[in-house]
Amino acid sequence: MKTLILNGSPRKNGDTAFLIETLCSQLTGEVKVIDCYSANISPCTDCRSCRGQLACCIDDDMQKVYSYLAECDNVVLASPVHYGEMSAMLLKAASRFQVYSSALIFRHEKLPISAKRGAVILSQGGSGGAEMAYDTARLVFQSLGIKDIFPAICSKATDTIPADRDEKAQADIISLANRLSQE
């Protein structure tokens, strides 16, 4: 199994990083983590060149993501909740999936994406809902043609109980790792 993880947290040793580490320690197969804060990824500028061809003309680290999507099995979006949403840097990277939306909407093409399963991992300081972040994640998966999406795993109230002390979230991550490791 091959898993692509987009990490939307700015904190190297933060809550999302801990949950990603836990997932990686349990996943079988190959894992590629893209750190959206340090990667060289520009936002989509809606130049619309991808309406005519399956390619993004911006030559940066997203090209590695496009290549990996062609061979991986799972995609995981992992992010802190910022203002009710996934982080700006993760959304910036996700904006570049427009290349696939264009292929689907304007040319009705089959996407060069092998990934079939999607998962969402969220960390949030408070205990409010993270529905908006999850809804957006599902839209992102839709642009990748991924229909098999697991329920979100959320470490809530990290201001009081950080993810490394959140036993429920850790158990959920281990169970997710088992499911993502299956053929």
Ligand SMILES: Cc1cc2nc3c(=O)[nH]c(=O)nc-3n(C[C@H](O)[C@H](O)[C@H](O)COP(=O)(O)O)c2cc1C
């Ligand atoms: C700019 C910003 C916006 C935030 N907005 C929310 C929010 O809307 N809801 C919430 O529960 N926590 C919010 N938080 C708190 C983070 O989600 C929380 O601290 C999270 O555990 C950080 O995860 P990380 O360590 O992986 O970056 C926000 C934090 C920042 C820096």
